[in-house]
Amino acid sequence: MPADESTASLESAIRTELARQLGVAGDRILPAASLVDDLGVDSLLHMTMVVGLEARFEIVIPDAVAARFTSVGDVIEAVRSRATLAGPGGPPADAGAAA
Amino acid sequence: MTRPVVITGLGVVSPIGIGVDAFWESLVAGRSGVSRVTAFDPSGFPCQVAATVADFRAQDFLEARAAGRMGRHAQFAVAAARLAVAHSSLDLDQTDRGRSGVVLGCCFGDQAALEAQHKLLEAAGPRRVAPALVPIQLSSLAAGEVAIHLGLRGLNYVISAACASANHALGLAARHIAHGDADVILAGGTEAALTPLLFAGFGQAKALATGFNDTPERASRPFDAGRRGFVPGEGAAVLVLESLDHARARGAVILAEFAGFAASDDAHHVTAPDPEGRGLANAITGALADARLPPEGIDYVSAHGTSTALNDAIETRAIKRAFGDHAKKLAISATKSQLGHLLGAASAVELAAMVLAMQHGLAPPTINLDTPDPACDLDYVPGAARPLEIRAAVSNACGFGGQNSAVVVRRFGEA
Numbered sequence: 001m002p003a004d005e006s007t008a009s010l011e012s013a014i015r016t017e018l019a020r021q022l023g024v025a026g027d028r029i030l031p032a033a034s035l036v037d038d039l040g041v042d043s044l045l046h047m048t049m050v051v052g053l054e055a056r057f058e059i060v061i062p063d064a065v066a067a068r069f070t071s072v073g074d075v076i077e078a079v080r081s082r083a084t085l086a087g088p089g090g091p092p093a094d095a096g097a098a099a
Numbered sequence: 100m101t102r103p104v105v106i107t108g109l110g111v112v113s114p115i116g117i118g119v120d121a122f123w124e125s126l127v128a129g130r131s132g133v134s135r136v137t138a139f140d141p142s143g144f145p146c147q148v149a150a151t152v153a154d155f156r157a158q159d160f161l162e163a164r165a166a167g168r169m170g171r172h173a174q175f176a177v178a179a180a181r182l183a184v185a186h187s188s189l190d191l192d193q194t195d196r197g198r199s200g201v202v203l204g205c206c207f208g209d210q211a212a213l214e215a216q217h218k219l220l221e222a223a224g225p226r227r228v229a230p231a232l233v234p235i236q237l238s239s240l241a242a243g244e245v246a247i248h249l250g251l252r253g254l255n256y257v258i259s260a261a262c263a264s265a266n267h268a269l270g271l272a273a274r275h276i277a278h279g280d281a282d283v284i285l286a287g288g289t290e291a292a293l294t295p296l297l298f299a300g301f302g303q304a305k306a307l308a309t310g311f312n313d314t315p316e317r318a319s320r321p322f323d324a325g326r327r328g329f330v331p332g333e334g335a336a337v338l339v340l341e342s343l344d345h346a347r348a349r350g351a352v353i354l355a356e357f358a359g360f361a362a363s364d365d366a367h368h369v370t371a372p373d374p375e376g377r378g379l380a381n382a383i384t385g386a387l388a389d390a391r392l393p394p395e396g397i398d399y400v401s402a403h404g405t406s407t408a409l410n411d412a413i414e415t416r417a418i419k420r421a422f423g424d425h426a427k428k429l430a431i432s433a434t435k436s437q438l439g440h441l442l443g444a445a446s447a448v449e450l451a452a453m454v455l456a457m458q459h460g461l462a463p464p465t466i467n468l469d470t471p472d473p474a475c476d477l478d479y480v481p482g483a484a485r486p487l488e489i490r491a492a493v494s495n496a497c498g499f500g501g502q503n504s505a506v507v508v509r510r511f512g513e514a
Contacts, residue, residue, distance in 0.1 A: 055223070
């Protein structure tokens with residue numbers, strides 16, 4: 001598939017996973033949205049989001065990088081620069097909301 | 100007790116109904132909440148039946164994000180607490196939240212999350228484990244989550260005393276109010292631990308009902324000669340306990356007086372009760388003394404009645420030991436025949452049932468009691484609910500480790 005289409009698909013997959021991890025509608029996953037102020041992400045949800053993205057895209061986001069996330073755009077960029085769509089495809093059953 | 104304590108609200112999340120009305124309707128109709136295990140595939144397990152709260156929807160009581168990082172036991176607790184507060188017409192905005200607490204019984208916490216996350220740890224390493232695992236899994240978060248969601252800043256903890264946990268919690272909550280530590284306490288128990296590992300563990304201990312996998316509704320049969328073990332269940336109940344003064348000041352409807360409590364231990368064996376029933380008898384006798392009631396003042400007993408061979412025979416012995424000749428005059432229900440065994444929540448749901456029985460003048464039945472066991476020769480209200488005037492009643496609880504407790508409630512205004 002052409003590179004720009006692949007990029008769009010990856011970004012869409014990241015947004016979908018973010019919405020799932022944060023428990024919000026997909027249309028609230030906007031690059032400029034503040035994780036804390038707009039989406040109410042606390043420290044525990046922040047880590048749950050990171051672990052969920054790592055599992056979904058089979059990547060590692062270093063703690064130092066994750067600690068600097070303030071906006072949705074920061075998260076998307078960190079994942080996009082590390083991930084490909086060649087990963088496992090489906091979301092893991094047990095990451096994030098364990099219960 | 101130094102300051103009278105009353106019960107003003109009931110919240111129930113049970114395998115036979117959510118909310119007091121649905122719960123009571125099922126209970127007096129003798130409906131069984133036992134069915135084939137759905138929480139996991141029970142094929143290959145000797146016991147394949149459980150009492151599940153099949154119609155529980157966390158979103159009816161919690162926002163999705165909050166529910167997503169709460170254990171099922173804590174979700175049940177918050178749901179039961181909300182139902183109890185509504186039932187008592189307690190306006191928390193008009194209540195001193197600093198003098199309002201939560202005391203719950205719970206054995207296992209969210210055991211399913213623990214088992215699932217352990218698999219994930221083994222398969223993918225520590226980096227994949229859910230950051231919320233510990234708060235999801237902790238049994239004590241059941242009380243913590245109730246405080247967070249209802250804004251209650253008074254004393255708060257969970258008691259673990261095996262299958263007597265909720266009776267202990269209710270008794271100690273009443274003591275706290277009597278002593279002046281709090282004016283209102285949401286007290287009870289919660290449990291959600293229907294997992295393959297615990298089914299295997301309880302099964303290996305030969306505690307679970309076997310032989311009823313094709314007839315689940317017949318599996319829990321306390322005091323019946325054909326009983327073959329207990330049926331694991333899940334659920335929660337929360338009761339609103341208040342000082343009498345507090346209840347009167349707000350014009351609350353008083354359901355019953357919380358009259359007495361005592362606890363004991365068999366000091367005998369990890370799983371088997373004392374063969375003479377001395378431990379439970381001591382708890383009952385202590386609770387009667389705490390309530391300043393003679394044995395003859397009690398009309399009704401909510402049995403622990405687990406449907407195991409040992410418990411039911413020994414509990415019968417304990418009731419005779421505590422009540423003497425009056426034991427034969429007692430009406431005794433084992434609601435576990437319908438509810439299954441809710442472990443750390445059992446005696447909370449059973450106390451809710453007992454308060455309702457007192458209010459309605461109707462003793463719920465012990466179902467599946469088809470063939471009397473000669474070792475169990477008291478009046479267990481077999482088969483169908485029975486009209487009964489109840490002035491005062493005792494609720495029994497016993498647990499692994501020999502932990503026993505008994506709670507006495509009295510009709511309010513009864514001398």
